[in-house]
Amino acid sequence: MNCRPNTRSMCLTGLLVAAVSLLVVPALVALAASPATTVPPSGPTIPADQVAGRVGDVVLQDTTGHVLREGDGNTVFLVHLPDGATCPGDSANDQWRWNSFLIPVNEDPMQMIYSSTGPEPPWTSGRYPLFENAKQMPMATQFLRRNPAPGSPALIGAIPQTSFIVIAQNQFPGGHYRLGVACTYFNQTTQFWDVQIDLTVAVDGHPESLTWSLPTVTPEQVAASKPSSSKSWVLFVVFGAAVLVLFLLWRHRVAGNLKKKES
Numbered sequence: 266m267n268c269r270p271n272t273r274s275m276c277l278t279g280l281l282v283a284a285v286s287l288l289v290v291p292a293l294v295a296l297a298a299s300p301a302t303t304v305p306p307s308g309p310t311i312p313a314d315q316v317a318g319r320v321g322d323v324v325l326q327d328t329t330g331h332v333l334r335e336g337d338g339n340t341v342f343l344v345h346l347p348d349g350a351t352c353p354g355d356s357a358n359d360q361w362r363w364n365s366f367l368i369p370v371n372e373d374p375m376q377m378i379y380s381s382t383g384p385e386p387p388w389t390s391g392r393y394p395l396f397e398n399a400k401q402m403p404m405a406t407q408f409l410r411r412n413p414a415p416g417s418p419a420l421i422g423a424i425p426q427t428s429f430i431v432i433a434q435n436q437f438p439g440g441h442y443r444l445g446v447a448c449t450y451f452n453q454t455t456q457f458w459d460v461q462i463d464l465t466v467a468v469d470g471h472p473e474s475l476t477w478s479l480p481t482v483t484p485e486q487v488a489a490s491k492p493s494s495s496k497s498w499v500l501f502v503v504f505g506a507a508v509l510v511l512f513l514l515w516r517h518r519v520a521g522n523l524k525k526k527e528s
Contacts, residue, residue: 315353317456323445334479338433338472341398344424346458351418352448356408358415362449365395365404370441374457379449381406391438397425433467433475
């Protein structure tokens with residue numbers, strides 16, 4: 266681009282804007298292309314101090330309390346949370362519930378919303394609840410122990426025995442999953458406990474052909490399973506580009522003023 270002397274300031278500004286556009290436009294395109302997250306249903310706003318995210322591990326145990334690391338679709342097991350695990354409030358006074366989930370490992374449990382059939386949308390894209398083994402009913406929107414008065418944390422009682430019988434019979438896609446329990450307020454997740462688990466596909470719906478195991482998870486795999494931080498770096502690039510433009514314009518103006526004084 267050729268700049269005439271009397272329009273040099275405007276010309277340089279145009280060049281700066283064009284250069285910054287090369288940085289900002291791709292960043293904005295990446296931001297627009299990032300996957301959308303689940304929008305929570307309308308309801309009361311959850312106080313920020315009650316949103317805790319992941320708060321601990323789930324331990325799978327057999328019916329005698331011994332830790333399990335593998336099994337098949339017929340294996341009956343217990344989902345054990347840390348002793349004293351609570352939700353911020355109870356069900357009778359404060360409208361809190363607990364929910365179970367089995368979701369693909371790359372999905373964020375904090376983005377899950379729930380209905381009486383489990384994570385929404387129900388039984389699609391590998392999203393399932395856990396099922397009570399005795400009745401084969403989903404463990405969803407479960408009630409918490411009642412407190413004498415509102416406003417106190419509520420203990421999560423013993424979680425019923427479960428198995429993968431129902432999941433095996435419903436064309437469950439095998440893969441790498443998160444199995445866990447979440448505290449929810451008006452179906453919105455506020456905190457959860459989970460464990461990663463590998464499952465195979467049941468042949469013709471036979472539970473004994475579905476196998477599961479707890480993988481040895483490396484720190485790199487844990488980091489890879491977290492939600493993408495693409496939006497953060499995009500905003501950083503945009504902010505940095507804006508600062509660069511302002512700095513160069515300021516520097517150009519100062520230089521121009523010094524030349525005027527010298528002349």
